Amino acid sequence: MGFLDIKRATKSYGAVKVLHETDISIEEGEFLVLVGPSGCGKSTLLNMIAGLEEVSSGDIAIRGRSMNGVKPAERNIAMVFQSYALYPNMTVRGNIAFGMEMHGIPKPERERKIGEVAQLLQIEPLLDRKPGQLSGGQRQRVAMGRALTRDPDVFLFDEPLSNLDAKLRVDMRTEIKKLHQKLGTTIVYVTHDQIEALTLSTRIAVMYGGHVQQLGTPKEIYDNPANMFVAGFMGSPSMNLFPAKVTGHEGRPAAEIRLGDGSLARLPFAQGFEGQEGREIMLGIRPEAITDRDGADRNARALQVIDARVEVTEPAGSDIFVVSQMGGRDVTGRFRADVPVRAGEHFPFAINMDKAVAFDPKTEMRIS
The missing domain is CATH 2.40.50.140 (Nucleic acid-binding proteins)
Incomplete structure (x- = not known):
């Protein structure tokens, strides 16, 4: 049994099945990337882990506890979105503190955590600014900082770098990898960018048509693709x-x-x-x-x-x-x-x- 277990999980909307029976076991501290083209089911699976989508059949468990029927707020997960989802009328400090306030964490403890994540993400000079005064990369750091204060069992990233320009995406990839190496957190990360998948992950699940086409390490996926879709999708330029x-x-x-x-x-x-x-x-x-x-x-x-x-x-x-x-x-x-x-x-x-x-x-x- 893994730290996060997905067992025969499916998702259907009426008669349309968008995610077929999926089995993935994730160990504590792993960085799993779900990668594939638009419509392959990767974001649906992430939303099912988060509780934003119900599981049609099968089971998703964290630390051995089934999450079926458990509300998102009770799952001890933290999610970083593509759109950053920051409150524009709040400062950076306020955005990072908001979730802790809602959970009744005392102010001294909130300030301590804000200081820790601000130093970790190098956003200390930005704490009194509002999101409209920040670049895309700075906003993404703030969104990550807000998630880090939660100390969750699992971090979920939903295409967090897709709104950034090419150079900034490379820089942020490096920052996210450093963060994972330093904290040893369990991460499930969704992207359509196979270079992100290869550079960030400890394991990759390549998805297409609602199925996991192959699950393995970056080297296994790159050197030994299971089928022609994986061979052609992973790598830049792709396999001939x-x-x-x-x-x-x-x-x-x-x-x-x-x-x-x-x-x-x-x-x-x-x-x-x-x-x-x-x-x-x-x-x-x-x-x-x-x-x-x-x-x-x-x-x-x-x-x-x-x-x-x-x-x-x-x-x-x-x-x-x-x-x-x-x-x-x-x-x-x-x-x-x-x-x-x-x-x-x-x-x-x-x-x-x-x-x-x-x-x-x-x-x-x-x-x-």
Whole structure:
């Protein structure tokens, strides 16, 4: 039994089921991120944990106590919203203190907690300002400070950074991670941003269509996606997915692919697929496993260099993304920035098949 247990939980609105049977067990101190596109059920699940939505069937328990029928105020949870939800007529100090006042905490204790969270979040100079005088990042810190004074069993974050600009989102990600490492709190965090999910979490639940597609550590999700949806959703740029056929090459099973110029290339697998010649698969390879020859992993067991036509180059500072056609689809490789690669020319692509995964094109589930 975990610290927070979600057991066969579902949510329906009339005949429409928006969350199918969901099982997740969260240990104390974990940082679980629920990630997926809009409408996948992640916010619905968070609201069910908070008590803002009733569970249609199944159970949600915190510290072994079922939360079914328990009011939000009695669950000992704290929630940080996307919209900050600050009172505009109150100062920062008043916003942080408000919840404590409602719970009858004496003023000396309130002031002590306000001082602690203000120092922790570096908002001490802002205590006498009102929300309208703060930047988006400052408002988010105040919203977090208000939640921290609660000393809850579980913190719930509902897309807290989506209203911030790109640089501020990166800064706030770092602050939230530092906060979790310092306090060791249990956090459930909802986002549609897979980079947030990978950088913040100890575990990730990837959701789509009301189902948890995969639950695992960031490394497990990134390196070993359970299906084509997870492979394509997680990572930036996302995993390359393109059709191939299992064949033989120099006595080893290999993936045969058609390049943009019509020629065929064979990529030997690092392992597996013996006796499966002729099988159609979807091959999945991350951009960093498709690179220039000198930038390739020297320890790779199954490194294959193929000559392919460059369709597009996309300089990105420290790297250059190079697009070619494989299996009739655009495939992106990550090259070193100083590699002299040009659109319209042929260039050697080094492909690390140690990092390749394969999926069944019909079921879209991983097969190796």
